[in-house]
Amino acid sequence: xxxxxxxxxxxxxxxxxxxxxxxxxxxxxxxxxxxxxxxxxxxxxxxxxxxxxxxxxxxxxxxxxxxxxxxxxxxxxxxxxxxxxxxxxxxxxxxxxxxxxxxxxxxxxxxxxxxxxxxxxxxxxxxxxxxxxxxxxxxxxxxxxxxxxxxxxxxxxxxxxxxxxxxxxxxxxxxxxxxxxxxx
Amino acid sequence: xxxxxxxxxxxxxxxxxxxxxxxxxxxxxxxxxxxxxxxxxxxxxxxxxxxxxxxxxxxxxxxxxxxxxxxxxxxxxxxxxxxxxxxxxxxxxxxxxxxxxxxxxxxxxxxxxxxxxxxxxxxxxxxxxxxxxxxxxxxxxxxxxxxxxxxxxxxxxxxxxxxxxxxxxxxxxxxxxxxxxxxxxxxxxxxxxxxxxxxx
Numbered sequence: 365x366x367x368x369x370x371x372x373x374x375x376x377x378x379x380x381x382x383x384x385x386x387x388x389x390x391x392x393x394x395x396x397x398x399x400x401x402x403x404x405x406x407x408x409x410x411x412x413x414x415x416x417x418x419x420x421x422x423x424x425x426x427x428x429x430x431x432x433x434x435x436x437x438x439x440x441x442x443x444x445x446x447x448x449x450x451x452x453x454x455x456x457x458x459x460x461x462x463x464x465x466x467x468x469x470x471x472x473x474x475x476x477x478x479x480x481x482x483x484x485x486x487x488x489x490x491x492x493x494x495x496x497x498x499x500x501x502x503x504x505x506x507x508x509x510x511x512x513x514x515x516x517x518x519x520x521x522x523x524x525x526x527x528x529x530x531x532x533x534x535x536x537x538x539x540x541x542x543x544x545x546x547x548x
Numbered sequence: 549x550x551x552x553x554x555x556x557x558x559x560x561x562x563x564x565x566x567x568x569x570x571x572x573x574x575x576x577x578x579x580x581x582x583x584x585x586x587x588x589x590x591x592x593x594x595x596x597x598x599x600x601x602x603x604x605x606x607x608x609x610x611x612x613x614x615x616x617x618x619x620x621x622x623x624x625x626x627x628x629x630x631x632x633x634x635x636x637x638x639x640x641x642x643x644x645x646x647x648x649x650x651x652x653x654x655x656x657x658x659x660x661x662x663x664x665x666x667x668x669x670x671x672x673x674x675x676x677x678x679x680x681x682x683x684x685x686x687x688x689x690x691x692x693x694x695x696x697x698x699x700x701x702x703x704x705x706x707x708x709x710x711x712x713x714x715x716x717x718x719x720x721x722x723x724x725x726x727x728x729x730x731x732x733x734x735x736x737x738x739x740x741x742x743x744x745x746x747x748x
Contacts, residue, residue, distance in 0.1 A: 373615035380607070380619055384626040391630050398637035406640055476644075481581060482701065482719040 411445055414462035414471040418442065427542075434462070443470050446539065450531025453523045454478035457487070461532050467540045469496045469504075472532055477524075484524030492518055492525070496532060501540060504533035555674050559681030565658045566689035566731065567738045572658040573731070575649045576690055580730075581722040583706050586694035588642035590687025592631045592650060594680065597659050599627040601679030604667040611668075620663045621654070628653045658686060693730050697721045 411421045411432055418434040425431075432445040443464040449456045455478040462470035474488045486492060495515050496504070505513030506526055517525035565571045572593075579585045603623045611619050632650055635643045643650065653659065662682055667675040698704055701721030703711035720726050 369612060369614070373612045376611055377615050377618055377622075381622050384622055388626060388629050391633055395633040395637045399633065399640075402637060402640045481722040482717055 410460055410473050410475070411462075414445060414460065414473060415443055421445070441465070444539075446535055447475070448531050448535040450527045450534075452477060452479055452487075452527035453484050453521075454480065457524070457527055457531065459528060459531055461535055463536065463539060467500070467536070469499045469532065469536065472496045472528075474528070479521070479524045483518070484521040486518045486521060487524050487528050492516075492528075501533050501536045504529055504536065550671070551673050551677070553677065555670075556677040556681040559678060559683070559685040560688065561685070563682070564685040564689060564738070565682050566686060566693075567735050569658070569661070571661055572656050572686060575652060575656060576693065576731075577724045577727040578649045579646060580690050580694040580727050581697055581701065582645070583691065583694045583698050585642060585645045586690040587687070588635070588639070588646055589649065590683075590690050592635065592646070592653060593656070593658070593686050594683030595631055596624065596627040596653055597662060597683040597686075598676055598679035599630075600624045600659055600663055601667040601675040602672060603627075604663045605670060605672045605675035608668045616668060617660075617664075620660060620668075624659050624663070625654045658682060689734075692734065693727060696730050697726050701726060 408421060411434070412418065415421075415434045417436055419437045420435040420439075421432045422435065423430065424433050429446070431447075433441055434443045434445060436442045443462055445460060445462045447458065447460050449458045451457075456476075457474060457479070458476040460473045460475055462472065464470045472493055474493070477485065477487065479485045479487060499514055502512055503514040506515050506517045506522070506529055507513045508517060508522075509526070513529075515525070515529050559565065563569060566573070566576060575589060575593075579589045600620070600623050604620055607619070607623075628651060631653070632643075635646075635650065662678060666678045670678070695705065698706075699710060700718045701723075702717050703709060703715045718726075721730070
């Protein structure tokens with residue numbers, strides 16, 4: 365290969381890379397506001413699904429834990445929404461948990477999971493998730509694991525069901541413990 | 549400039565990327581379990597393929613052959629990133645479901661294959677037609693496969709329940725092996741139709 369050919373190739377590659385870099389910077393700038401807006405809309409949709417009577421969702425942070433404080437139309441706090449994750453069958457399951465003022469579960473939603481399609485993936489269905497509503501930490505066990513348990517596991521997906529149940533319970537226990545301590 | 553519409557048609561039927569060239573099977577296995585995701589994937593591939601074929605054909609005379617592969621990859625990566633940002637802005641749900649397979653279009657062999665085998669040797673219009681044809685061929689293939697897989701594996705199409713409530717889903721269909729089974733049957737059907745056509 366001649367010297368001239370090498371320099372020519374390097375030059376062309378550099379020009380094309382620079383052009384594409386410039387183009388991408390422009391695309392990034394134009395799409396960024398839209399992407400952030402979509403993220404917010406989606407976040408709000410999930411929050412509203414958990415707390416249908418919530419009017420405002422304010423992002424807060426306490427001891428390094430991020431959560432949403434849910435306000436009703438009279439600007440009173442009616443609950444909080446936390447995000448937690450739990451190890452399932454195919455990796456971590458990301459769960460959003462709404463907790464009402466009495467320390468009970470208001471509702472939960474699966475944000476992300478990697479469970480087996482058709483089996484573990486059924487944890488995202490309302491049939492399973494609606495069982496969590498109004499439950500206290502003591503009741504958050506699978507029926508087959510503990511006699512106090514009030515959660516029915518999905519057929520063929522015990523590990524995924526247990527992961528969600530345990531994850532939500534552990535979060536609830538942690539939050540309730542903290543609240544008691546701060547009240548004393 | 550000679551324009552030949554055969555370039556458009558051939559990607560859809562005779563040289564269909566999935567059923568004939570057997571390229572791009574990896575994203576196909578991953579996202580063809582749901583009709584909605586596959587349509588998203590198909591549209592992304594059409595856009596990237598047409599864009600990269602156009603650009604590669606445009607610059608084919610300036611690019612020395614020993615740096616052509618890195619140049620093609622840069623061009624493809626640029627279009628994939630544009631698609632990635634745009635999809636995130638338009639439909640975050642499809643964007644999330646496609647996950648890592650969207651950026652992986654960069655290394656999808658259909659796209660580099662068309663750039664190397666076609667666009668780097670042909671004029672702009674024909675290259676665009678070729679890109680559109682192959683992209684639409686891919687989309688049709690992934691659409692048919694996902695239709696069969698979602699219907700049998702989940703009893704739904706686009707999330708709507710089609711099969712009765714008592715239908716027991718054929719689980720293997722929404723797992724990756726199901727995609728292989730469906731592709732196998734469809735390739736056999738296509739071959740059968742072509743053979744019959746030759747006999748007549």
